[in-house]
Amino acid sequence: xxxIFIRTLIIFxxxxxxxxxxxxxxIGEMQPFEFIITLIIADLACIPMADLSIPxxxxxxxxxxxxxxxxxxxxxxxxxxxxxxxxxxxxxxxIDKNGINMNELKKNNMGVEDLxxxxxxxxxxxxxxxxxxxxxxxGKLSALKSAEKDETAPSSMPIxxxxxxxxxxxxxxxLRDDADKMKGxxxxxxxxxxxxxxxxxxxxxxxxxxxxxxxFRIIYYPLKENIRW
Amino acid sequence: MVKSIxxxxxxxxxxxxxxxxxxxxxxxxxxVLTEESTVLYDKIxxxxxxxNDVYALQNKWVVAKEKLHAxxxxxxxxxFDLWIAEAVKYVALKKWDEALSKMExxxxxxxxxxxxxxxxxANVF
Numbered sequence: 001x002x003x004i005f006i007r008t009l010i011i012f013x014x015x016x017x018x019x020x021x022x023x024x025x026x027i028g029e030m031q032p033f034e035f036i037i038t039l040i041i042a043d044l045a046c047i048p049m050a051d052l053s054i055p056x057x058x059x060x061x062x063x064x065x066x067x068x069x070x071x072x073x074x075x076x077x078x079x080x081x082x083x084x085x086x087x088x089x090x091x092x093x094x095i096d097k098n099g100i101n102m103n104e105l106k107k108n109n110m111g112v113e114d115l116x117x118x119x120x121x122x123x124x125x126x127x128x129x130x131x132x133x134x135x136x137x138x139g140k141l142s143a144l145k146s147a148e149k150d151e152t153a154p155s156s157m158p159i160x161x162x163x164x165x166x167x168x169x170x171x172x173x174x175l176r177d178d179a180d181k182m183k184g185x186x187x188x189x190x191x192x193x194x195x196x197x198x199x200x201x202x203x204x205x206x207x208x209x210x211x212x213x214x215x216f217r218i219i220y221y222p223l224k225e226n227i228r229w
Numbered sequence: 230m231v232k233s234i235x236x237x238x239x240x241x242x243x244x245x246x247x248x249x250x251x252x253x254x255x256x257x258x259x260x261v262l263t264e265e266s267t268v269l270y271d272k273i274x275x276x277x278x279x280x281n282d283v284y285a286l287q288n289k290w291v292v293a294k295e296k297l298h299a300x301x302x303x304x305x306x307x308x309f310d311l312w313i314a315e316a317v318k319y320v321a322l323k324k325w326d327e328a329l330s331k332m333e334x335x336x337x338x339x340x341x342x343x344x345x346x347x348x349x350x351a352n353v354f
Binding site: 002054 | 234237
């Protein structure tokens with residue numbers, strides 16, 4: 001039992017560190033250590049149940065060890081800000097009034113595409129629909145709707161054209177333009193592919209441009225006449 | 230908070246009691262079995278062992294394994310069953326060398342199984 005307890009402790013601790021390093025992408029609505037318990041408790045219960053060669057007490061001891069660790073981690077987490085920060089992380093402000101914060105996204109092993117996906121699930125389709133977007137420590141996205149959002153503007157789904165300096169050639173095909181035209185367009189606004197963190201364009205030509213270390217801008221992309229979506 | 234602490238203490242006590250009981254129980258059970266096996270080994274070595282001597286060890290093992298099932302892997306229990314059964318057969322046939330080799334395995338298992346429950350680097354990793 002002691003060996004099982006120590007082994008559970010080691011596996012649990014390794015998983016907590018790994019899940020924290022993986023960032024908020026891997027969890028959903030649970031703190032990292034709660035997610036880990038959910039992840040391993042099912043197996044711990046099932047293996048001795050299904051494998052008759054393993055004494056049932058092995059599973060019981062490991063589940064009890066996990067319960068003890070859960071209670072212990074909850075107490076430690078609630079004991080102060082630093083333990084909470086270490087065990088569960090802190091919320092990440094991924095969009096603020098200046099636009100996307102790439103550093104925060106990278107810290108959580110996320111990209112602009114992941115952010116757009118999470119925003120869409122919250123009902124926001126454009127990056128400038130919100131003033132603030134925060135990935136909570138439980139992996140959930142919270143967003144504060146932009147006060148400047150024009151509800152009467154014709155709606156169209158924005159598509160990601162430049163993702164952290166990389167041209168999304170498949171999406172560029174929707175615009176029926178080539179890389180040279182896009183580079184020229186960026187050049188008009190004093191940007192290059194390398195300095196562009198994100199560029200989205202919607203079916204009305206409304207574009208969201210976020211250059212490195214600059215506040216985002218809403219500009220208009222000259223769409224070809226017959227291209228609208 | 231108080232409820233959490235009480236439940237933690239309760240579980241910690243259950244686990245600690247379990248560890249102490251398990252370690253002592255396994256150690257004592259195997260200590261008795263090792264003593265019996267050593268006596269039988271000496272008898273086989275002096276070629277004075279009878280089938281009944283091995284049956285006596287087998288019966289002791291059958292009684293002990295009923296409780297040991299709760300703590301040790303059932304595959305290890307099966308191993309003991311097989312080695313003891315083979316020892317019975319070789320003693321009955323008076324094949325002393327073969328019987329001795331089976332007893333050596335039994336003695337080795339009786340030494341190693343309790344060790345696998347001890348807190349050591351090898352067991353943890």
